Amino acid sequence: MSMDIDELMKRLFELYPEASNDAFKDPFFALISTVMSHRTRDDVTYPAASKLFEKFSTPEEMVRADVSEIEILIKDVGFYRVKAGRIKEISRLLLEKYDGRVPDDMEALLELPGVGRKTANCVLAHAFLKDALAVDTHVHRISNRLGLVETKAPEETEIELKKIFPQKYWRHINLLLVKLGQNTCRPISPRCKTCALDDICPKILL
DNA sequence: AAAACGGGGGC
């Protein structure tokens, strides 16, 4: 028996109607905040990214800024020194190669420092509204718990999920499952009692 | 394939 995907998505959209965050519609914010999010909880990442963009919000302002100033603004996130350097270098490359714009294709994004497949997919899905499916640890874990896939590597999860979900849903999956994963379907001690998906979840991998 | 990068928050 396979899960009703339309029913699953209907419930997720009802749970998190605000999941299409307006801030991510700025490609530069989507890119930089996602680079900042690596191995860092999203409730720490977002405030730090917002604080950074209050001061510097364009590639021009980032390259002009002192690295130490960027470091101070984002110092709540993990790897903040490495990330501050990447933010400067990404900004420099955007100005040099793309006239200060964020490119909207996977290959170009992957050439930027600190940008891997997950980050590139997030930018394509959230900022450019492309049919990209970004798989992070939340998407990977929850997809397996729901019994949708039985996968080990995130790349494998992306391939399998694309077979299961209609293409129109792909770009929404990441933010919806991240939100579910943050407060309910947590990595450790998930709150199944109060989960809106409790009746359709087989609770695999708990 | 595995280690390294690194500060914050939950327990």
Add this chain to the structure above:
DNA sequence: GCCCCAGTTTT
């Protein structure tokens, strides 16, 4: 005080 977290890069 210990362990894990919106991954990517390097060994």
